[in-house]
Amino acid sequence: MGRRGFTTRQVHERAPQAAATPRATPIYLTAGFEFDEYEQAAAHFGQGEGYAYTRIGNPTIETVEHTLAALEGGSQALLLATGQAATSVALLALLESGQHVVSSAHIYEGTRGLLRDNLSRLGITTTFVDDIRDLGAWEAAIRPETRVLFAESISNAANRLIDTTALADVARRHGIPLVIDNTFATPYLIRPLELGADVVIHSTSKFLAGHGSVLGGAVVDSGRLDPARAAELFPHLAAPGRGGTPSLLERAGGDARIAYAREAVAARFGPTPSPLNAFLIGQGIETLSLRVARQSANALAVAQWLQDRPEVESVDYVGLPSHPDHDIAVRDLPDGFGSVFTLTLRGDADTARRFVEALEVFTHMTHLGDVRSLVLHPASTSHAFLSDAERAAVGVHPGTLRVSIGIEDAADLIDDLAHALAAASDVSVAVVA
Structure with a gap:
Protein backbone atom coordinates (compact mmCIF):
# COMPACT_ATOMS: atom_id res chain seq x y z
CA MET A 1 0.00 0.00 0.00
CA GLY A 2 1.11 3.56 -0.58
CA ARG A 3 1.67 6.29 1.92
CA ARG A 4 -1.39 6.64 4.15
CA GLY A 5 -3.06 9.93 4.91
CA PHE A 6 -2.04 12.20 7.79
CA THR A 7 -5.05 11.43 10.02
CA THR A 8 -4.65 7.67 9.50
CA ARG A 9 -0.97 7.91 10.37
CA GLN A 10 -1.53 9.93 13.55
CA VAL A 11 -3.86 7.22 14.82
CA HIS A 12 -2.01 4.08 13.71
CA GLU A 13 1.71 4.81 13.54
CA ARG A 14 3.65 3.41 16.49
CA ALA A 15 6.99 1.75 17.14
CA PRO A 16 7.23 -2.05 16.96
CA GLN A 17 6.68 -3.66 20.35
CA ALA A 18 10.00 -4.85 21.73
CA ALA A 19 10.18 -7.47 24.46
CA ALA A 20 10.84 -5.89 27.86
CA THR A 21 10.58 -6.89 31.50
CA PRO A 22 9.81 -3.82 33.65
CA ARG A 23 10.39 -4.12 37.40
CA ALA A 24 7.39 -1.95 38.25
CA THR A 25 3.92 -3.13 37.25
CA PRO A 26 3.12 -1.75 33.79
CA ILE A 27 -0.05 0.33 33.49
CA TYR A 28 -2.23 -1.11 30.73
CA LEU A 29 -4.37 2.01 30.42
CA THR A 30 -6.55 0.76 27.61
CA ALA A 31 -10.23 0.00 27.09
CA GLY A 32 -9.51 -3.03 24.93
CA PHE A 33 -6.83 -5.31 23.52
CA GLU A 34 -6.02 -6.38 19.98
CA PHE A 35 -6.47 -9.96 18.83
CA ASP A 36 -3.43 -11.30 16.98
CA GLU A 37 -5.43 -13.91 15.10
CA TYR A 38 -9.04 -14.41 14.07
CA GLU A 39 -9.32 -17.56 16.20
CA GLN A 40 -7.97 -15.73 19.25
CA ALA A 41 -11.19 -13.73 19.58
CA ALA A 42 -13.27 -16.90 19.55
CA ALA A 43 -10.96 -18.53 22.12
CA HIS A 44 -11.36 -15.56 24.44
CA PHE A 45 -15.14 -15.50 24.30
CA GLY A 46 -15.37 -19.28 24.39
CA GLU A 286 4.39 -2.51 48.66
CA THR A 287 4.80 -0.39 51.84
CA LEU A 288 1.70 -1.65 53.69
CA SER A 289 3.50 -3.35 56.59
CA LEU A 290 5.84 -0.39 57.14
CA ARG A 291 3.00 2.10 57.29
CA VAL A 292 0.59 0.00 59.35
CA ALA A 293 3.26 -0.94 61.89
CA ARG A 294 4.12 2.73 62.46
CA GLN A 295 0.48 3.84 62.45
CA SER A 296 -0.40 1.17 65.01
CA ALA A 297 2.51 2.16 67.25
CA ASN A 298 1.52 5.82 66.99
CA ALA A 299 -2.12 4.98 67.72
CA LEU A 300 -1.24 3.05 70.87
CA ALA A 301 0.90 5.94 72.13
CA VAL A 302 -1.87 8.46 71.40
CA ALA A 303 -4.61 6.29 72.94
CA GLN A 304 -2.57 5.69 76.09
CA TRP A 305 -2.02 9.43 76.44
CA LEU A 306 -5.69 10.27 75.81
CA GLN A 307 -7.07 7.78 78.33
CA ASP A 308 -5.40 9.71 81.17
CA ARG A 309 -6.67 13.14 80.16
CA PRO A 310 -9.37 14.67 82.41
CA GLU A 311 -11.14 16.16 79.35
CA VAL A 312 -11.64 12.71 77.81
CA GLU A 313 -14.51 10.54 79.01
CA SER A 314 -13.48 7.36 77.19
CA VAL A 315 -11.16 5.96 74.54
CA ASP A 316 -12.45 3.03 72.49
CA TYR A 317 -9.20 1.48 71.28
CA VAL A 318 -8.81 -2.28 71.20
CA GLY A 319 -5.15 -1.96 72.15
CA LEU A 320 -6.06 -0.68 75.64
CA PRO A 321 -6.74 -3.18 78.45
CA SER A 322 -9.96 -1.28 79.19
CA HIS A 323 -11.49 -2.27 75.84
CA PRO A 324 -13.98 -5.18 76.02
CA ASP A 325 -12.26 -7.02 73.18
CA HIS A 326 -8.67 -6.52 74.32
CA ASP A 327 -8.29 -10.24 75.06
CA ILE A 328 -9.05 -11.15 71.44
CA ALA A 329 -6.74 -8.37 70.25
CA VAL A 330 -3.82 -9.76 72.25
CA ARG A 331 -4.47 -13.20 70.74
CA ASP A 332 -5.24 -12.26 67.12
CA LEU A 333 -3.30 -9.02 66.52
CA PRO A 334 0.33 -9.75 67.45
CA ASP A 335 1.75 -7.11 65.07
CA GLY A 336 -0.30 -4.14 66.23
CA PHE A 337 -3.82 -3.10 67.19
CA GLY A 338 -4.68 -0.89 64.23
CA SER A 339 -4.82 2.87 64.04
CA VAL A 340 -8.48 3.92 63.78
CA PHE A 341 -10.42 4.45 67.00
CA THR A 342 -12.81 6.79 68.79
CA LEU A 343 -12.50 9.05 71.79
CA THR A 344 -15.39 10.71 73.57
CA LEU A 345 -14.86 14.13 75.10
CA ARG A 346 -16.52 15.30 78.30
CA GLY A 347 -19.01 17.78 76.94
CA ASP A 348 -21.32 17.97 73.97
CA ALA A 349 -21.24 18.41 70.20
CA ASP A 350 -20.09 22.01 70.65
CA THR A 351 -17.10 20.78 72.65
CA ALA A 352 -16.28 18.41 69.78
CA ARG A 353 -16.58 21.26 67.27
CA ARG A 354 -14.14 23.47 69.19
CA PHE A 355 -11.74 20.54 69.48
CA VAL A 356 -11.80 19.77 65.75
CA GLU A 357 -11.42 23.40 64.75
CA ALA A 358 -8.36 23.80 66.98
CA LEU A 359 -6.44 20.88 65.45
CA GLU A 360 -3.57 21.74 63.09
CA VAL A 361 -1.71 18.49 62.39
CA PHE A 362 -4.85 16.36 62.16
CA THR A 363 -6.82 16.82 58.94
CA HIS A 364 -10.61 17.12 59.22
CA MET A 365 -12.02 14.87 56.49
CA THR A 366 -14.06 11.76 55.67
CA HIS A 367 -11.43 9.12 55.14
CA LEU A 368 -9.16 6.77 57.07
CA GLY A 369 -6.02 4.70 56.62
CA ASP A 370 -4.11 7.68 55.21
CA VAL A 371 -0.46 8.41 55.98
CA ARG A 372 -1.83 11.64 57.47
CA SER A 373 -3.76 11.70 60.75
CA LEU A 374 -7.45 12.41 60.24
CA VAL A 375 -10.41 13.32 62.48
CA LEU A 376 -14.19 13.17 62.01
CA HIS A 377 -17.25 13.81 64.19
CA PRO A 378 -19.46 10.76 63.46
CA ALA A 379 -22.68 12.04 65.09
CA SER A 380 -22.92 14.95 62.64
CA THR A 381 -21.53 13.13 59.59
CA SER A 382 -21.34 9.36 58.99
CA HIS A 383 -23.92 8.49 61.69
CA ALA A 384 -26.12 11.58 61.35
CA PHE A 385 -29.19 9.70 60.10
CA LEU A 386 -29.33 7.24 63.00
CA SER A 387 -31.49 7.85 66.04
CA ASP A 388 -29.84 8.81 69.33
CA ALA A 389 -30.41 5.28 70.62
CA GLU A 390 -28.91 3.70 67.48
CA ARG A 391 -25.85 5.94 67.72
CA ALA A 392 -25.38 5.14 71.40
CA ALA A 393 -25.64 1.39 70.65
CA VAL A 394 -22.59 1.59 68.36
CA GLY A 395 -20.59 3.88 70.63
CA VAL A 396 -21.30 7.24 68.98
CA HIS A 397 -22.20 10.10 71.33
CA PRO A 398 -22.33 13.91 70.88
CA GLY A 399 -18.72 14.23 72.06
CA THR A 400 -17.37 11.24 70.12
CA LEU A 401 -14.61 11.76 67.54
CA ARG A 402 -13.08 9.19 65.23
CA VAL A 403 -9.37 9.48 64.60
CA SER A 404 -7.26 7.70 62.01
CA ILE A 405 -3.65 7.93 63.11
CA GLY A 406 -0.99 8.49 60.46
CA ILE A 407 2.76 8.14 60.25
CA GLU A 408 3.68 11.55 61.70
CA ASP A 409 5.89 11.84 64.79
CA ALA A 410 3.80 10.75 67.77
CA ALA A 411 5.02 13.70 69.85
CA ASP A 412 3.60 16.14 67.28
CA LEU A 413 0.24 14.36 67.30
CA ILE A 414 0.04 14.46 71.09
CA ASP A 415 1.05 18.12 71.11
CA ASP A 416 -1.71 18.91 68.59
CA LEU A 417 -4.29 17.01 70.66
CA ALA A 418 -3.18 18.81 73.82
CA HIS A 419 -3.73 22.22 72.20
CA ALA A 420 -7.15 21.11 70.92
CA LEU A 421 -8.23 19.82 74.32
CA ALA A 422 -7.24 23.15 75.86
CA ALA A 423 -9.25 25.02 73.24
CA ALA A 424 -12.30 22.79 73.70
CA SER A 425 -12.52 23.14 77.48
CA ASP A 426 -11.73 25.45 80.35
CA VAL A 427 -9.05 23.13 81.62
CA SER A 428 -5.52 24.47 81.21
CA VAL A 429 -3.52 21.76 79.43
CA ALA A 430 0.25 21.80 79.43
CA VAL A 431 1.94 21.23 76.13
CA VAL A 432 3.50 17.78 75.89
CA ALA A 433 6.74 17.72 73.96
Whole structure:
Protein backbone atom coordinates (compact mmCIF):
# COMPACT_ATOMS: atom_id res chain seq x y z
CA MET A 1 0.00 0.00 0.00
CA GLY A 2 1.11 3.56 -0.58
CA ARG A 3 1.67 6.29 1.92
CA ARG A 4 -1.39 6.64 4.15
CA GLY A 5 -3.06 9.93 4.91
CA PHE A 6 -2.04 12.20 7.79
CA THR A 7 -5.05 11.43 10.02
CA THR A 8 -4.65 7.67 9.50
CA ARG A 9 -0.97 7.91 10.37
CA GLN A 10 -1.53 9.93 13.55
CA VAL A 11 -3.86 7.22 14.82
CA HIS A 12 -2.01 4.08 13.71
CA GLU A 13 1.71 4.81 13.54
CA ARG A 14 3.65 3.41 16.49
CA ALA A 15 6.99 1.75 17.14
CA PRO A 16 7.23 -2.05 16.96
CA GLN A 17 6.68 -3.66 20.35
CA ALA A 18 10.00 -4.85 21.73
CA ALA A 19 10.18 -7.47 24.46
CA ALA A 20 10.84 -5.89 27.86
CA THR A 21 10.58 -6.89 31.50
CA PRO A 22 9.81 -3.82 33.65
CA ARG A 23 10.39 -4.12 37.40
CA ALA A 24 7.39 -1.95 38.25
CA THR A 25 3.92 -3.13 37.25
CA PRO A 26 3.12 -1.75 33.79
CA ILE A 27 -0.05 0.33 33.49
CA TYR A 28 -2.23 -1.11 30.73
CA LEU A 29 -4.37 2.01 30.42
CA THR A 30 -6.55 0.76 27.61
CA ALA A 31 -10.23 0.00 27.09
CA GLY A 32 -9.51 -3.03 24.93
CA PHE A 33 -6.83 -5.31 23.52
CA GLU A 34 -6.02 -6.38 19.98
CA PHE A 35 -6.47 -9.96 18.83
CA ASP A 36 -3.43 -11.30 16.98
CA GLU A 37 -5.43 -13.91 15.10
CA TYR A 38 -9.04 -14.41 14.07
CA GLU A 39 -9.32 -17.56 16.20
CA GLN A 40 -7.97 -15.73 19.25
CA ALA A 41 -11.19 -13.73 19.58
CA ALA A 42 -13.27 -16.90 19.55
CA ALA A 43 -10.96 -18.53 22.12
CA HIS A 44 -11.36 -15.56 24.44
CA PHE A 45 -15.14 -15.50 24.30
CA GLY A 46 -15.37 -19.28 24.39
CA GLN A 47 -12.77 -20.26 26.98
CA GLY A 48 -11.84 -16.89 28.50
CA GLU A 49 -8.29 -17.00 27.15
CA GLY A 50 -6.24 -13.78 26.96
CA TYR A 51 -7.55 -10.23 27.15
CA ALA A 52 -10.23 -8.45 25.17
CA TYR A 53 -11.79 -5.67 27.26
CA THR A 54 -10.64 -4.09 30.54
CA ARG A 55 -14.06 -4.53 32.15
CA ILE A 56 -13.48 -8.30 31.90
CA GLY A 57 -9.73 -8.47 32.51
CA ASN A 58 -6.61 -6.30 32.48
CA PRO A 59 -2.99 -7.29 33.26
CA THR A 60 -2.42 -4.37 35.66
CA ILE A 61 -5.56 -5.17 37.61
CA GLU A 62 -4.80 -8.89 37.66
CA THR A 63 -1.33 -8.26 39.08
CA VAL A 64 -2.81 -6.42 42.06
CA GLU A 65 -5.46 -9.12 42.47
CA HIS A 66 -2.74 -11.76 42.65
CA THR A 67 -0.85 -9.81 45.33
CA LEU A 68 -3.98 -9.27 47.43
CA ALA A 69 -4.92 -12.94 47.29
CA ALA A 70 -1.41 -13.91 48.38
CA LEU A 71 -1.37 -11.43 51.28
CA GLU A 72 -4.79 -12.50 52.58
CA GLY A 73 -4.03 -16.21 52.19
CA GLY A 74 -6.84 -16.59 49.65
CA SER A 75 -7.15 -18.41 46.35
CA GLN A 76 -8.30 -15.50 44.19
CA ALA A 77 -9.07 -11.79 44.50
CA LEU A 78 -11.32 -9.49 42.50
CA LEU A 79 -10.38 -5.79 42.32
CA LEU A 80 -13.26 -3.32 42.01
CA ALA A 81 -13.81 0.42 41.70
CA THR A 82 -14.64 1.13 45.39
CA GLY A 83 -14.96 -0.58 48.73
CA GLN A 84 -18.73 -0.18 48.53
CA ALA A 85 -18.66 -1.97 45.18
CA ALA A 86 -16.69 -4.80 46.80
CA THR A 87 -19.34 -5.22 49.50
CA SER A 88 -22.16 -5.10 46.96
CA VAL A 89 -20.54 -7.58 44.57
CA ALA A 90 -19.61 -10.02 47.34
CA LEU A 91 -23.17 -10.05 48.71
CA LEU A 92 -24.95 -10.13 45.34
CA ALA A 93 -22.84 -13.13 44.36
CA LEU A 94 -24.34 -15.05 47.29
CA LEU A 95 -27.87 -13.71 47.81
CA GLU A 96 -31.19 -13.67 46.02
CA SER A 97 -34.74 -12.58 46.83
CA GLY A 98 -36.23 -14.29 49.87
CA GLN A 99 -32.89 -14.88 51.55
CA HIS A 100 -31.42 -13.49 54.76
CA VAL A 101 -28.22 -12.01 56.22
CA VAL A 102 -27.07 -12.02 59.84
CA SER A 103 -24.79 -9.03 60.39
CA SER A 104 -22.89 -7.41 63.20
CA ALA A 105 -24.50 -4.13 64.23
CA HIS A 106 -21.00 -2.63 64.43
CA ILE A 107 -20.40 -1.95 60.75
CA TYR A 108 -19.80 0.94 58.35
CA GLU A 109 -22.95 2.98 57.86
CA GLY A 110 -22.75 2.65 54.08
CA THR A 111 -22.92 -1.13 54.49
CA ARG A 112 -25.80 -0.83 56.96
CA GLY A 113 -27.67 1.31 54.44
CA LEU A 114 -26.98 -1.22 51.67
CA LEU A 115 -28.43 -4.01 53.82
CA ARG A 116 -31.38 -2.09 55.26
CA ASP A 117 -32.43 0.04 52.30
CA ASN A 118 -31.12 -1.39 49.02
CA LEU A 119 -31.01 -5.16 49.46
CA SER A 120 -34.34 -5.07 51.32
CA ARG A 121 -35.92 -3.72 48.10
CA LEU A 122 -34.67 -6.88 46.39
CA GLY A 123 -36.39 -9.05 49.00
CA ILE A 124 -33.26 -9.72 51.07
CA THR A 125 -33.65 -9.19 54.82
CA THR A 126 -31.06 -8.64 57.56
CA THR A 127 -30.90 -9.29 61.30
CA PHE A 128 -28.33 -7.23 63.20
CA VAL A 129 -26.52 -8.69 66.21
CA ASP A 130 -25.72 -6.07 68.87
CA ASP A 131 -23.59 -8.17 71.22
CA ILE A 132 -21.09 -9.59 68.74
CA ARG A 133 -19.28 -11.57 71.45
CA ASP A 134 -22.49 -13.56 72.11
CA LEU A 135 -22.24 -16.57 69.77
CA GLY A 136 -25.66 -17.68 70.98
CA ALA A 137 -27.13 -14.46 69.56
CA TRP A 138 -25.56 -15.24 66.17
CA GLU A 139 -26.92 -18.80 66.28
CA ALA A 140 -30.39 -17.62 67.29
CA ALA A 141 -30.53 -15.16 64.39
CA ILE A 142 -29.81 -17.81 61.74
CA ARG A 143 -32.86 -18.96 59.75
CA PRO A 144 -33.32 -21.66 57.09
CA GLU A 145 -33.05 -18.92 54.46
CA THR A 146 -29.87 -17.34 55.91
CA ARG A 147 -27.04 -17.34 53.38
CA VAL A 148 -24.43 -14.94 54.78
CA LEU A 149 -22.90 -14.02 58.14
CA PHE A 150 -21.30 -10.57 57.88
CA ALA A 151 -18.97 -8.66 60.19
CA GLU A 152 -15.98 -6.33 60.28
CA SER A 153 -12.68 -7.61 61.72
CA ILE A 154 -12.20 -4.29 63.56
CA SER A 155 -15.41 -2.29 63.52
CA ASN A 156 -16.17 1.27 62.57
CA ALA A 157 -16.77 3.60 65.49
CA ALA A 158 -16.52 1.52 68.70
CA ASN A 159 -13.42 -0.40 67.53
CA ARG A 160 -15.06 -3.74 68.33
CA LEU A 161 -13.02 -6.80 67.38
CA ILE A 162 -14.84 -9.86 66.09
CA ASP A 163 -13.77 -13.32 67.29
CA THR A 164 -13.32 -14.59 63.75
CA THR A 165 -12.36 -18.15 64.72
CA ALA A 166 -15.43 -18.65 66.91
CA LEU A 167 -17.81 -17.04 64.43
CA ALA A 168 -16.32 -19.09 61.58
CA ASP A 169 -17.17 -22.23 63.55
CA VAL A 170 -20.79 -21.09 63.79
CA ALA A 171 -20.89 -20.38 60.06
CA ARG A 172 -19.31 -23.73 59.20
CA ARG A 173 -21.84 -25.70 61.24
CA HIS A 174 -24.62 -24.17 59.16
CA GLY A 175 -22.75 -24.29 55.84
CA ILE A 176 -23.05 -20.51 55.55
CA PRO A 177 -20.14 -18.36 54.31
CA LEU A 178 -18.67 -15.87 56.75
CA VAL A 179 -17.87 -12.57 54.99
CA ILE A 180 -15.46 -10.24 56.82
CA ASP A 181 -14.69 -6.62 55.98
CA ASN A 182 -10.98 -6.43 56.80
CA THR A 183 -10.43 -2.77 55.84
CA PHE A 184 -9.46 -1.49 59.31
CA ALA A 185 -7.08 -4.34 60.14
CA THR A 186 -5.51 -5.04 56.73
CA PRO A 187 -3.92 -8.43 56.01
CA TYR A 188 -0.77 -7.27 57.79
CA LEU A 189 -2.52 -7.29 61.18
CA ILE A 190 -5.04 -10.10 60.72
CA ARG A 191 -5.96 -12.56 57.96
CA PRO A 192 -9.56 -13.69 58.52
CA LEU A 193 -9.38 -16.40 55.84
CA GLU A 194 -6.63 -18.12 57.84
CA LEU A 195 -8.93 -18.01 60.89
CA GLY A 196 -11.79 -19.72 59.07
CA ALA A 197 -13.65 -16.94 57.25
CA ASP A 198 -14.74 -17.65 53.67
CA VAL A 199 -14.70 -14.23 51.98
CA VAL A 200 -12.82 -11.03 52.82
CA ILE A 201 -13.59 -7.60 51.44
CA HIS A 202 -11.59 -4.37 51.51
CA SER A 203 -11.90 -0.74 50.74
CA THR A 204 -8.50 -0.55 49.07
CA SER A 205 -8.89 3.24 49.11
CA LYS A 206 -7.78 3.15 52.74
CA PHE A 207 -4.67 1.45 54.15
CA LEU A 208 -3.87 -0.64 51.08
CA ALA A 209 -3.45 2.41 48.82
CA GLY A 210 -2.38 4.47 51.83
CA HIS A 211 -2.18 8.01 50.45
CA GLY A 212 -5.81 9.02 50.04
CA SER A 213 -5.36 9.50 46.31
CA VAL A 214 -7.49 6.77 44.71
CA LEU A 215 -10.64 4.72 45.26
CA GLY A 216 -10.80 0.95 45.06
CA GLY A 217 -12.21 -2.20 46.61
CA ALA A 218 -11.49 -5.91 46.63
CA VAL A 219 -13.09 -9.28 47.28
CA VAL A 220 -10.82 -12.17 48.29
CA ASP A 221 -12.11 -15.74 48.44
CA SER A 222 -10.72 -18.61 50.50
CA GLY A 223 -11.30 -21.18 47.75
CA ARG A 224 -12.80 -23.51 50.36
CA LEU A 225 -16.17 -24.82 49.25
CA ASP A 226 -18.14 -27.97 50.00
CA PRO A 227 -19.60 -28.79 46.57
CA ALA A 228 -22.66 -30.63 47.89
CA ARG A 229 -23.52 -27.96 50.47
CA ALA A 230 -22.83 -25.18 47.96
CA ALA A 231 -25.15 -26.78 45.41
CA GLU A 232 -27.88 -27.01 48.04
CA LEU A 233 -27.63 -23.45 49.39
CA PHE A 234 -26.41 -21.68 46.23
CA PRO A 235 -28.02 -23.46 43.27
CA HIS A 236 -26.83 -20.76 40.87
CA LEU A 237 -23.31 -22.12 41.34
CA ALA A 238 -24.42 -25.62 40.32
CA ALA A 239 -26.70 -24.65 37.43
CA PRO A 240 -25.44 -25.48 33.92
CA GLY A 241 -24.34 -22.54 31.82
CA ARG A 242 -26.18 -21.40 28.70
CA GLY A 243 -26.20 -24.03 26.03
CA GLY A 244 -25.52 -26.80 28.53
CA THR A 245 -21.97 -25.72 29.32
CA PRO A 246 -20.48 -26.90 32.64
CA SER A 247 -21.62 -25.23 35.86
CA LEU A 248 -19.34 -22.96 37.87
CA LEU A 249 -18.83 -25.71 40.44
CA GLU A 250 -17.68 -28.02 37.64
CA ARG A 251 -15.47 -25.40 36.01
CA ALA A 252 -14.05 -23.58 39.03
CA GLY A 253 -14.46 -25.98 41.94
CA GLY A 254 -13.63 -24.20 45.20
CA ASP A 255 -13.40 -20.89 43.34
CA ALA A 256 -17.01 -21.05 42.14
CA ARG A 257 -18.08 -18.21 44.47
CA ILE A 258 -15.55 -15.71 43.20
CA ALA A 259 -15.94 -16.94 39.62
CA TYR A 260 -19.63 -16.04 39.83
CA ALA A 261 -18.76 -12.66 41.38
CA ARG A 262 -16.28 -11.99 38.56
CA GLU A 263 -18.27 -13.31 35.60
CA ALA A 264 -21.91 -12.71 36.51
CA VAL A 265 -21.93 -9.78 38.94
CA ALA A 266 -18.92 -7.48 38.48
CA ALA A 267 -18.80 -7.88 34.71
CA ARG A 268 -22.50 -7.07 34.34
CA PHE A 269 -22.96 -4.36 36.97
CA GLY A 270 -19.67 -2.86 35.81
CA PRO A 271 -17.78 -1.44 38.86
CA THR A 272 -14.48 -1.80 37.00
CA PRO A 273 -11.40 -0.10 38.52
CA SER A 274 -9.17 2.07 36.39
CA PRO A 275 -5.84 0.38 35.59
CA LEU A 276 -4.17 3.57 36.82
CA ASN A 277 -5.93 3.26 40.18
CA ALA A 278 -4.98 -0.42 40.30
CA PHE A 279 -1.34 0.55 39.73
CA LEU A 280 -1.43 3.11 42.57
CA ILE A 281 -3.07 0.58 44.90
CA GLY A 282 -0.35 -1.89 44.00
CA GLN A 283 2.31 0.69 44.74
CA GLY A 284 0.72 1.38 48.11
CA ILE A 285 0.59 -2.31 49.00
CA GLU A 286 4.39 -2.51 48.66
CA THR A 287 4.80 -0.39 51.84
CA LEU A 288 1.70 -1.65 53.69
CA SER A 289 3.50 -3.35 56.59
CA LEU A 290 5.84 -0.39 57.14
CA ARG A 291 3.00 2.10 57.29
CA VAL A 292 0.59 0.00 59.35
CA ALA A 293 3.26 -0.94 61.89
CA ARG A 294 4.12 2.73 62.46
CA GLN A 295 0.48 3.84 62.45
CA SER A 296 -0.40 1.17 65.01
CA ALA A 297 2.51 2.16 67.25
CA ASN A 298 1.52 5.82 66.99
CA ALA A 299 -2.12 4.98 67.72
CA LEU A 300 -1.24 3.05 70.87
CA ALA A 301 0.90 5.94 72.13
CA VAL A 302 -1.87 8.46 71.40
CA ALA A 303 -4.61 6.29 72.94
CA GLN A 304 -2.57 5.69 76.09
CA TRP A 305 -2.02 9.43 76.44
CA LEU A 306 -5.69 10.27 75.81
CA GLN A 307 -7.07 7.78 78.33
CA ASP A 308 -5.40 9.71 81.17
CA ARG A 309 -6.67 13.14 80.16
CA PRO A 310 -9.37 14.67 82.41
CA GLU A 311 -11.14 16.16 79.35
CA VAL A 312 -11.64 12.71 77.81
CA GLU A 313 -14.51 10.54 79.01
CA SER A 314 -13.48 7.36 77.19
CA VAL A 315 -11.16 5.96 74.54
CA ASP A 316 -12.45 3.03 72.49
CA TYR A 317 -9.20 1.48 71.28
CA VAL A 318 -8.81 -2.28 71.20
CA GLY A 319 -5.15 -1.96 72.15
CA LEU A 320 -6.06 -0.68 75.64
CA PRO A 321 -6.74 -3.18 78.45
CA SER A 322 -9.96 -1.28 79.19
CA HIS A 323 -11.49 -2.27 75.84
CA PRO A 324 -13.98 -5.18 76.02
CA ASP A 325 -12.26 -7.02 73.18
CA HIS A 326 -8.67 -6.52 74.32
CA ASP A 327 -8.29 -10.24 75.06
CA ILE A 328 -9.05 -11.15 71.44
CA ALA A 329 -6.74 -8.37 70.25
CA VAL A 330 -3.82 -9.76 72.25
CA ARG A 331 -4.47 -13.20 70.74
CA ASP A 332 -5.24 -12.26 67.12
CA LEU A 333 -3.30 -9.02 66.52
CA PRO A 334 0.33 -9.75 67.45
CA ASP A 335 1.75 -7.11 65.07
CA GLY A 336 -0.30 -4.14 66.23
CA PHE A 337 -3.82 -3.10 67.19
CA GLY A 338 -4.68 -0.89 64.23
CA SER A 339 -4.82 2.87 64.04
CA VAL A 340 -8.48 3.92 63.78
CA PHE A 341 -10.42 4.45 67.00
CA THR A 342 -12.81 6.79 68.79
CA LEU A 343 -12.50 9.05 71.79
CA THR A 344 -15.39 10.71 73.57
CA LEU A 345 -14.86 14.13 75.10
CA ARG A 346 -16.52 15.30 78.30
CA GLY A 347 -19.01 17.78 76.94
CA ASP A 348 -21.32 17.97 73.97
CA ALA A 349 -21.24 18.41 70.20
CA ASP A 350 -20.09 22.01 70.65
CA THR A 351 -17.10 20.78 72.65
CA ALA A 352 -16.28 18.41 69.78
CA ARG A 353 -16.58 21.26 67.27
CA ARG A 354 -14.14 23.47 69.19
CA PHE A 355 -11.74 20.54 69.48
CA VAL A 356 -11.80 19.77 65.75
CA GLU A 357 -11.42 23.40 64.75
CA ALA A 358 -8.36 23.80 66.98
CA LEU A 359 -6.44 20.88 65.45
CA GLU A 360 -3.57 21.74 63.09
CA VAL A 361 -1.71 18.49 62.39
CA PHE A 362 -4.85 16.36 62.16
CA THR A 363 -6.82 16.82 58.94
CA HIS A 364 -10.61 17.12 59.22
CA MET A 365 -12.02 14.87 56.49
CA THR A 366 -14.06 11.76 55.67
CA HIS A 367 -11.43 9.12 55.14
CA LEU A 368 -9.16 6.77 57.07
CA GLY A 369 -6.02 4.70 56.62
CA ASP A 370 -4.11 7.68 55.21
CA VAL A 371 -0.46 8.41 55.98
CA ARG A 372 -1.83 11.64 57.47
CA SER A 373 -3.76 11.70 60.75
CA LEU A 374 -7.45 12.41 60.24
CA VAL A 375 -10.41 13.32 62.48
CA LEU A 376 -14.19 13.17 62.01
CA HIS A 377 -17.25 13.81 64.19
CA PRO A 378 -19.46 10.76 63.46
CA ALA A 379 -22.68 12.04 65.09
CA SER A 380 -22.92 14.95 62.64
CA THR A 381 -21.53 13.13 59.59
CA SER A 382 -21.34 9.36 58.99
CA HIS A 383 -23.92 8.49 61.69
CA ALA A 384 -26.12 11.58 61.35
CA PHE A 385 -29.19 9.70 60.10
CA LEU A 386 -29.33 7.24 63.00
CA SER A 387 -31.49 7.85 66.04
CA ASP A 388 -29.84 8.81 69.33
CA ALA A 389 -30.41 5.28 70.62
CA GLU A 390 -28.91 3.70 67.48
CA ARG A 391 -25.85 5.94 67.72
CA ALA A 392 -25.38 5.14 71.40
CA ALA A 393 -25.64 1.39 70.65
CA VAL A 394 -22.59 1.59 68.36
CA GLY A 395 -20.59 3.88 70.63
CA VAL A 396 -21.30 7.24 68.98
CA HIS A 397 -22.20 10.10 71.33
CA PRO A 398 -22.33 13.91 70.88
CA GLY A 399 -18.72 14.23 72.06
CA THR A 400 -17.37 11.24 70.12
CA LEU A 401 -14.61 11.76 67.54
CA ARG A 402 -13.08 9.19 65.23
CA VAL A 403 -9.37 9.48 64.60
CA SER A 404 -7.26 7.70 62.01
CA ILE A 405 -3.65 7.93 63.11
CA GLY A 406 -0.99 8.49 60.46
CA ILE A 407 2.76 8.14 60.25
CA GLU A 408 3.68 11.55 61.70
CA ASP A 409 5.89 11.84 64.79
CA ALA A 410 3.80 10.75 67.77
CA ALA A 411 5.02 13.70 69.85
CA ASP A 412 3.60 16.14 67.28
CA LEU A 413 0.24 14.36 67.30
CA ILE A 414 0.04 14.46 71.09
CA ASP A 415 1.05 18.12 71.11
CA ASP A 416 -1.71 18.91 68.59
CA LEU A 417 -4.29 17.01 70.66
CA ALA A 418 -3.18 18.81 73.82
CA HIS A 419 -3.73 22.22 72.20
CA ALA A 420 -7.15 21.11 70.92
CA LEU A 421 -8.23 19.82 74.32
CA ALA A 422 -7.24 23.15 75.86
CA ALA A 423 -9.25 25.02 73.24
CA ALA A 424 -12.30 22.79 73.70
CA SER A 425 -12.52 23.14 77.48
CA ASP A 426 -11.73 25.45 80.35
CA VAL A 427 -9.05 23.13 81.62
CA SER A 428 -5.52 24.47 81.21
CA VAL A 429 -3.52 21.76 79.43
CA ALA A 430 0.25 21.80 79.43
CA VAL A 431 1.94 21.23 76.13
CA VAL A 432 3.50 17.78 75.89
CA ALA A 433 6.74 17.72 73.96
